[in-house]
Amino acid sequence: MNDTQARIGRRAEGNRRVGRATAWTAAACTALATLFGVVFATGTTDAQSDTGTSTSTGSSTDGGDSLQAPDSAPEQGSGSAHTGSGGS
Structure with a gap:
């Protein structure tokens, strides 16, 4: 029994080591x-200055990164919107 x-x-000792x-x-x-989250979350704010203008070379006219509402609401067109795919 020894x-x-x-x-x-x-x-039991092996189980303790694994634990x-x-x-x-x-x-x-x-x-x-957590470290990567903090680094990547704070790393993106350096791309903008305090005035809100973007430092990227994009073609935006207002210089900001905010979303803009469309000029008019979308309208439902006439006809079928269903498109088929596949063979038969």
Whole structure:
């Protein structure tokens, strides 16, 4: 029975080691994900100046990155909007 108890003890120690390694790995991954989130979230604000104008070379006339409403509401056209695909 001494051999069986020794194997049980080694297995329990191995399970504890795996548990500690898993906990440290999960903590490290959480810390890295948080770090990347903070870096990438704050890294995009440097592309704009304080006046709200964009520093990119886009063709926008107002210089901002805000959305703009359309000039008129879309209208429903006449005819069928169904398009078929495939063979038969």
